[in-house]
Amino acid sequence: MANKFLLVALCLLTSMCSLAIPSSSNGLVRICLKKQRFDLNSIKAARIIGKERKFAKKSLYNILNVGASATDIASLKNLLDARYYGEIGIGSPPQKFSVIFDTGSSNLWVPSSHCYFSMACYGHSRYNTSQSSTFADIGKPSNINYGFGSISGFLSKDNVQVGDLVVKDQVLIGATRQGIAFSLSKFDGILGLGFHEISAENAVPVWDNMAQQGLISQNIFSFWFNRDPEKSEGGEIIIGGVDPKHFKGEHTYVPVTQKGYWQIGFGDFLIANHSTGFCEGGCNAIMDSGTSFIAGPTAIITEINRAIGVKGLKNVDCKRVVSQYGDLMWNLLISGVQPGKLCSNIGLCLNGTQPMSKIIETKVEAKSGKKLAVGDDLLCTACEMTAIWIHSQLKQNKTKTKIFEYVNKLCDELQNPKAESAVNCDNIVNMPNISFIIGNRSFHLTPEQYVLKVEQGFSTICISGFIPLDVPPPKGPLWILGEIFMEAYHTVFDFGKLQIGFAEAA
Template sequence: MNIRVIILLFCLIVLVDGKKIHRFRLQRRSHRHHKIPHPHLHLQFRNALRRKYGYTPLRTVNAVNVTSEPGKGAVLVEPLINSYDTNFFGVVSLGDQPFTMQFDTGSSDFWVPSSHCRFCIKQCGNKFFRESKSKSFRSSGTPFSITYGSGSVKGMVASDNVSFGDLKIQNQGIGLVNISDSCSVFDGIAGFAFQQLSMTKSVPPFQQMIDQQLVEQPIFSFHLKSGSSDGGSMILGGSNSSLYYGPLTYTNVTEAKYWTFKMDFIKVHGKGSRHCKSGCKAIMDTGTSLNVGPVLEVLHLCNDIGAVYNDTYKLYTVDCASIPQLPILVFGIAGKEFYVKPQTYVIMYANLCFVGLMDLLGLDHWIIGDVFMRENYVEFDWARRRMGIAPAV
């Protein structure tokens, strides 16, 4: 099956519950990949997550040195990292230049490639920022380095105007990337976590929207779609009750750095016992495709699902023909149960079907990624430091 890349490049202004909000259309790259993944994909993805969340990476594999610029150092390249082709993106303008951006609640910075990132341009085919074409561009000369679930980047801090559709942020702090160690289907990242996490020491984009009074409410929301003709939407300035069923269930943010909360439990419906049954720390991260957890908990959950460990890929797999008969995953949050169907949590690569649960050695909490959010609408309330969750339409 060919990879389907759905690109919707516009932002809609709509009235919801009598209030003006901004519905920003997302694009989705299908996870139904037509190629068999590289055997080292699991290690690259795990290492990227380990770096993102402050753990020491495991051994590096299949790496080559690529010179970014003659005489100006090298980057370590680990190919084939695209987070299983299940990320969601949108187009944002920086200095009136459009870029395809990943919206990441697991980071706080805004960055794009600069004209000096030869690897980004020649190897990855990313768009790059042309400083000379923006009258509002300002450079600080301060260096930065950031690690994400898809790799790491280095460059210089600057500022410019950033537009999310018709929402124009003045003097947004940005990172211009000179060195990157991996390719992605997006050009850059727009972080939606709190400022404490910022590696460029910049005010995050959504905090800027609030400070500059660009949004009606200090709230943004994600409605991610599975198996549809578009990727869903990110809503800036509120929520849209037509995109979810019933009332939102709220859970407080326990640490205003990541969107951290207490998860009551996770289990397989009708089988086995609850895991994280006394409650555990979890992070809601739109920049991570899978649900990632402690080794033993992932092992027991996958056993309850009926998945088997694939030693080549170091991931759990199921028979693709069995997907309709597999059990539902249940997440307990704030006293309510939220569900993820097997058609959503199984990632298909040609004739290989991986369970969207990954273990991470040393991890003592859960990272709740797009596998969960493709079934559940999530509202992020910046001012009240809480999240509202409901089954998505």
Template sequence: MKGLLVVLVCLQLAQGAVRISLRKGESIRDKMRAAGVLGDYLRHIKFDPVKKYQPSKGSVVREPITNHLDSSYFGEISIGEPPQKFSVLFDTGSSNLWVPSVDCKSPACFNHAKFKANDSATFTPGGQSYTVSYGSGAVTIVLGSDTLRIQSITVTNQEFGLSEDEPTQPFYFADFDGILGLAYPSLAVGGTATPLEGMLEQNQLAEPIFSFYFSRQPTYEYGGELILGGIDPGLFQGDLVWAPVTQEFYWQVALEQFAIGQSVTGWCSQGCQAIVDTGTFLLTMPQDYLESILEALGAQETSYGYAVDCNGIQDMPALTFVFGGVQLPLSPSAYVLNSNGYCTLGIEVTYLPSPDGQPLWILGNVFLKEYYTAFDMANNRVGFALSV
């Protein structure tokens, strides 16, 4: 049966799935460090570390899991008629599409492509204004509708946001212009239709599934691929391990166990949750366990992260996640970031538990570079397989 599934998927990919090449820009964190503004920024946001995890109220929708300081995998879309091109972060941790507006006066909009509504023959203004709060700041958007194109995919009358105000740091340093959310409709600001809903309703996907491949050695020209409408078995080894979605909000699944080296921690004995988020670069973990993992990995907290000895990386233990009864190890070479000889853990803290009270992890690009990931909308499940 598994062999048949692979054959069918290959046929689906050939008949209509769309590949979007992802580019890898320089980390925003590295850009801000070079500009001399990173230290002050990090000190500032630490004043209120749980702000990004507060629940939504009114017209404010909070996306708690995007780490824009490191998120730098992006691809190209166009909006309008004639098409206006934008680079966007394809984000499974949010559900809205937004790009900068020509009316945006924030410095963050000056060096990015801006949508010119008057130049599009198919634009329809919406008028509603919303604030979307990310961990790194709030973006004010005004809704409108227009034609969305992603290569051969065309969605007419797609609702999207036009940003009128963006925080200078860190958005000014981002290589991408906007964000295209790929999470569930329940997360969308204002209850607007998501891009994926538009693709499904207008029969633009070969199958109700999409998948990500992130290269372990990305370049600006090629950082990986997003495949809309299928999966590519040529990009992973063995079979996909499927985990059912536990809450149709983010792509959230149950984490059954977590081990450091050969030692199962027991941290998930009463259950853990993991959000799979392509808009987060780092691996985030429950705050209660931070001290234990820093001790086990020999890391020291600094103003720029949790530092480790670059010469000792090969002796550090693997971090192993268990989904669907299958162990998915993360080697130290994957979770340690080496920036010009300065090594830090690709780990930060998740300050609050998941909505059901269980410890919450977020699997960002540090994890996803190692594991090809498929998002099955028809069966509400996420699949993992070791990337090639």
């Protein structure tokens, strides 16, 4: 009988995360995560948004404060494809909400009980301030725009329970309006784990308040995502430390290069152990727990997707650049001109990135007051991609004939941003590894890790986990490493030392 009781106790302990019961031990606070299956419609939305992103001032989410000035940095991602979420409580007594713990933003928001005119609110838990004894009204309006929709509401203060911790007087947004796209989400709201610098309305983030109120033993938190589709346990966030059971070996730590985002630098990017040459001068990446995909510059994503068998569309502008300027580009590259400067040298771009159409438009405007639409901006983009492709092949000592055969094939297979990038599920074993060189260590992703399997009806569709994202200088080029990367590598976010650590996930 005693053995039976012991067995039951062990089963309860090992299933705590699958039951979404928060727990703490050794000064650590554990937040159990749930995982939803991929949805093909959300993936299609992510593809479209990837090509239609605008640039905004404050954060990955294109945060627009009331009265904010003109925007200049990107709204970068689609929350609808995020799969991992956990439970928090707001108010006294706590009202439960499912939220994405998002390292790509800094605000906390949930739907408000005063959200009457947005259908998206009715499918989710709603925060009722009248039922909380610790609620304090601020009343200031706030608005956050995403690539696929927006939320707006009003600021207030209340107690927020995260795991076993209770954060007092936390500023949050009670959303009174939500875009219809939020109807597709499994989560109710967002708990941002980014820095104060990118917080809308300058609200102090939850994590900052945890530290200021002395609730955490160490200024770090760590993510472990469970990739196993057969397991009900989605993963865990550990606040105040790490769980050695979640990783293998030692972590490689790299510094945060820009406070605001969890942004790091990396030294190279490889396809099948061959350098693309794209990151010779260094690249930047944002670690983002709030999106599934890995996003990067179109030129490199095209190379990856061709290597894994994604079928795209013939691009006329790309073919035109190769046929009319190919020889000139070749001669300039072998003479030592850098890819980033080549297109301005041949007159297709201004300063390497601004299309010549902008010059023409400015001159016409000055004379007549009217704007002239010119298609050179498309040629500028095509030129930049072609320069990168030729340069990467030159580094592999390919002949001119072989290089232009390769470039022409890429022009024929540019990804259609409005379609999912399907690959042959039976060919996964033959696909190449994709690697990032971070902190002088190679972090590779196998095809089993970067190909997403999506159930549709009674069949399975395999989708590339790479999507295009073009952020111009000086903020770009920029990569986003989402859940696909974080599933493969246990990730530690160190606020105290401003660094991020990676180790192979267990």
